Amino acid sequence: MGYRKLLIEKANNAKSALTLIGSWHPDIVLTDWHMPDMCGVTLLRAIKQRQLNIIVAMLTTVDEKSQIEEVISFGASFVLSKPFTDAQLHDKLSPLFQLVENKEVIPNKIELSSDLALPKLSQLWLFMRIQKVRAIAILDIYAACVMASGYSSLSAEDISNSILSGVVTNTALSACKKALTETAFAFLDKRTRVSLQIKTVKVITTHFRKLTLLYKMPAEKRIDFSCQLEGMAQGKIMLVGI
Structure with a gap:
């Protein structure tokens, strides 16, 4: 069809x-x-x-x-x-x-207070039928390794090498994408009232103007997270509604 x-x-x-x-x-x-x-x-x-x-x-x-x-x-x-x-x-x-x-529309009874909102745990099952991406998530190398470690058998040496070289292996990138996919449904877009879906994951090794502008987005237009593995620096994640 x-x-x-x-x-x-x-x-x-x-x-x-x-x-x-x-x-x-x-x-x-x-x-x-x-x-x-x-x-x-x-x-x-x-x-x-x-x-x-x-x-x-x-x-x-x-x-x-x-x-x-x-x-x-x-x-x-x-x-x-x-x-x-x-x-x-x-x-x-x-x-x-x-x-x-x-x-696919989520129930009207869900109230969203910002462009992107995190629903209550009891409501997550409603958002499993995810459809369209309405945001950009930017992860630093530490956050990418934290995400990847949850879905792959990355060794401490693998993680250390990635951080020192600034390069995420294909295995780690695939595992990171899976982790992001599993959690993306938790975020809702106020305009379309649908949950997010991971469309693509890319490794960025150089700065460019639009990336700089994204990091300058005001607090009400972004959601910042941190994540950490034992013995490793804290990873940062920024989610920007577009």
Whole structure:
């Protein structure tokens, strides 16, 4: 369908689907209505009751308007009655894919006091469906090593060599990116009301004008962090909303 990421898993029945959903955490679930062990309506309710923040749609032979309206009221994004064409299915799924990739909105009850805000721990699960980067994070070499050490078996010698040379190895850079990816969802953009996502990680070895300007951003436009490994200088991280 032309989307850059489209991973599909199948389940033979609704109970297996619930198990798969719990472990795989998909963005969209397509289900039939009439199934032997659990009907699609029950599956839909189970997903919604668990507050899994998953889009659910139904493909079915049912075409009774009142029944379809009832399922929609339960939270189904759409009900597509059989038989249908590939084009019809694409027309239904396309806006859902766009919603998942670009515009998933967090609940209005979350109040943000600045351009970027850190939510309460109890709310983090709401922001796992991350979409678009709205900030730049700048890490010094110490912070990069701290992040990388959490996701790789970097030795003290590896870290020392990186700090002395000012060069982050590909292994360390990959581990640092993974750490940043795992934590980026905790930050929310006030304008779009979506959480952040790591798009790319680059090593910068020389100063340039825009980098200097970023460090001169006023306090209300940035969030500063520090992190440290035992026996190592404190690392600095600056997050700037753009």
